[in-house]
Amino acid sequence: MKKQWWHEKVAYQIYPKSFMDSNGDGxxxxxxxxxxxxxxxxxxxxxxxISPVFQSPMVDNGYDISDYYAIDPMFGTMDDMDQLITEAKKKNISILMDLVVNHCSSEHPWFQEAMKNPEGPYGEFFYIKDGKDGKAPTNWRSYxxxxxxxxxxGHDNKFYLHSFAKEQPDLNWENPLVREKxxxxxxxxxxxxxxGFRIDAIMNIKKDLTWENLPADGPDGMADVYKVSQRVSGIEKFLMEMKERCFDPYDAFSIxxxxxxxxxNIKNFIGENGYFSSIFAFEPCHAYRKGKNYKEYVWPQPFKEWREETFHNQKIIGNTGFEANIIENHDQPRGASLFIPEEDYGFHSISALATILMCQRGLPFLYQGQEIGMCNRRWKLSEFDDLETMSQYQVxxxxxxxxxxxxxxCRHHSRDNARTPMQWNDKEYAGFTAGIPWLPVNENYKxxxxxxQEVQYGxxxxxxxxxxxxxxxxxYKEILTYGDFKPLYQEEESIFAYTRELEEKKLVLICNFSGQPAEITLTEDYENVIFVNYQQTTMIGKKLQMKPYEVVVLE
Structure with missing residues (x-):
């Protein structure tokens, strides 16, 4: 595998609206x-x-962009953005922006022009179709x-396509002029x-141009729009073109x-000449999703399914490329709440989860607040801000x-859990703002x-x-970056274990991801215990006596 500049890095996602307020507007x-x-x-x-900071009406928290060349005033100015890039470089930190190009905002000038004249050139920037006797052209259901x-x-029988909110019209990637722009x-x-960029919702850019109905999957007679991308081909042309035109000339990181x-198809996406540098490893952290709606999700994360999905993911990726490993992001509940039963929340369970993530093969990707163990909030219905959450409540x-x-x-699964303000200190509003925060702070911020945590070694x-x-x-960076990943102790009820091997070197991670003690019989001799989350590791002969949520890395 050809080594890349980002292989040995650690990444961190910021949801800017909730990270730190410098001017007191909340x-x-x-x-x-x-x-x-x-x-x-x-x-x-x-x-x-950094999640979207482009100019936006904020219908979907910045994922509805009205000007790709402007910073939204709520976040600052273009000078601020230039300063961020410059100051970050001084610390050898690379900035990624959130690229939203499946759709734009209905307030974008392109769409405003399309509404005036849908038969004109800007009408071709979107998917505008005649209805069927005044009804929608297809039975596709939005996200x-x-x-x-x-x-x-202003038009009786013309409809435009929006895979997400109606204020987010989909861009027509079939139009070469749209791609060029x-x-x-x-x-x-x-x-x-x-x-570089994180590229949002990119699998939606290729449409089924036959505009046929899909088999209904619900009582409303509709079918989820994500199924469209699974039945069409041709997205490869768009993705390779974008890579060759944009990412390659700048050696940019794209995820x-x-x-x-x-x-x-994995090698086409993240292989040696893949469309992207990396993709997110969603399958392991989405193991709890047993259906398409919150009401069908399992709580908390089922351990066995999570472990199986992780091992399967690592196997199919192999040495093809690097996935970005996550336990949370802005679209999911807090990892410390999802993966850990409420009664087990604490230093050892959180640190065990962190070690399992960080020692896997792939790019570790943290989300703001994960590093202090931020968890879900106890919401009132009136406090939710997220469109998806309100929709799921009605469902x-x-x-x-x-x-x-x-x-x-909704308290369990709302995306708002990940969007509460960052908890910097125990002062009012957790030190996030001198004003009133746009979203309530988690009650546990004190x-x-x-x-x-800064002053506590443990x-x-x-x-x-x-x-x-x-x-x-x-x-250890070479083996933890490039070493092969092999599962261990898969038959054990609550043990998450794997090896990392590179040439003659071998590391073994063993974690008792449970609130109960466990005993593991080691199958090999190890020279050193090199990383732990308890002060003392107990080994009697070949038997490793593991405390609740204990994790050890052996050499």
Missing amino acids: IGDIQGIISKLDYLEKLGIDILW FGGSVWEKLP IYEMICWWLEKGLG GEAMFLKED AVEAGYSSNQALEI EINVEK SVLNFYRRLIAFRKSEK
């Missing part, structure tokens, strides 16, 4: 991020992915519920010094939000769940915050710092 901003670069450097972060088709304002924009940003990939109620049951389901924060330093150490 909304995180770019200057707030700049003020915390020292913190991120000390943590050991090399790559910083946020309801039809993907919305009537074009997108590539120009990407290169403009890379010229500014960006390290795609690519789901539902078939095994034989549960309409399915017969009581309002309290539906609320509890106990769980950066300032408190805190989750300082454990993460040691863990990242261990992964990047001269002695």
Whole structure:
């Protein structure tokens, strides 16, 4: 495998609206991020992915972009963005922006022009179709519920396609001029010094141009739009063109939000000449998703399925490329709540989860607050901000769940859990803002915050710092980056274990991911215990006596 500049790095996602507010308006901003670069450097972060800060009406928290060449005033200015890129480079931190090019905002000038004249050139920038007797052209259901088709304002029988919210019209990638405009924009940003992009919803850019109905999968007679991307071919042309035109000339890091990939297609996406540098390993952390709606999700994460999905993912990826390993992001509940039963939450369970993640093959990708063990909030219905959450609440109620049951389901699974303000200290609003935060702070901020954990050697924060330093150490970075991954003790009830092997070197991770003690019989002799989350490891002969949520790395 050809070595790349990003292989030995550790990445971190920032949801800017909730990270740090520098001006007291209750909304995180770019200057707030700049003020915390020292913190991120000390943590050991090399790559910083920043969720959308482009100009936007904020219908979907910035994933509806009205100007790709402007920073939204709520986050700051273009000068602020330039300063962030410059200051981050001084600390050897590469900045990634969130590239949203499946759709734009309905307030984007392109769509405004398309509404005026759908038969004109900007009408071809979108998918605008005649209806069937005044009804939608197809029965496709959007990701946020309801039809993907919305009537074009001012036109009786014309509809435009939106895979997400109606304020997010899909861009027509079949139009070469649209692609050219997108590539120009990407290169403009890379010229500014960006390290690359995370590419949002990219698997949706290829449509089924037959515009045929899909078999209904619900009582509304509709079918989920994601099924369209699974039945069409041709996306390869678009992705390779974007790679060759934009990413290759700048040696940019690109990470795609690519789901539902078939095994034989992985090399095309992240192989030696793949479309992207990496893709996210969603399957392991989505093991709890047993259906398409919150009400069908399992809580907490089922251990065996998570372990099996991790091992399967590692097997099919092999040495083909590098996935980005995650336990949480802005679209999921908090990992410390999802993976760990509430009664087991604490230093040892959180540090065990962190070590399992960080020692796998692939690029470790943290999410803001993960490094201090931030967890889900106890919500009231009126406090939710997320469109998806409100839609899922209605789905549960309409399915017969009581309002309290539906609320509890949403408390577990809402994306708002990951979007509560970062907890910096125990002062008002967790030190996030001098104003009123746009989203409520988690009630536990007085106990769980950066300032408190900074001074505690045995805190989750300082454990993460040691863990990242261990992964990047001269002695172990090669094996932890490039070493083969092999599962161990798969027959054990609560043991998550694997080896990392490179040439003559071998490391073994064994974790008792359970609130009960466990005993493991070692099959080999090991010279050293090199990383732990308890002060003492107990080994009697070949038997490893493991305490609840104990993790050890052996050499």
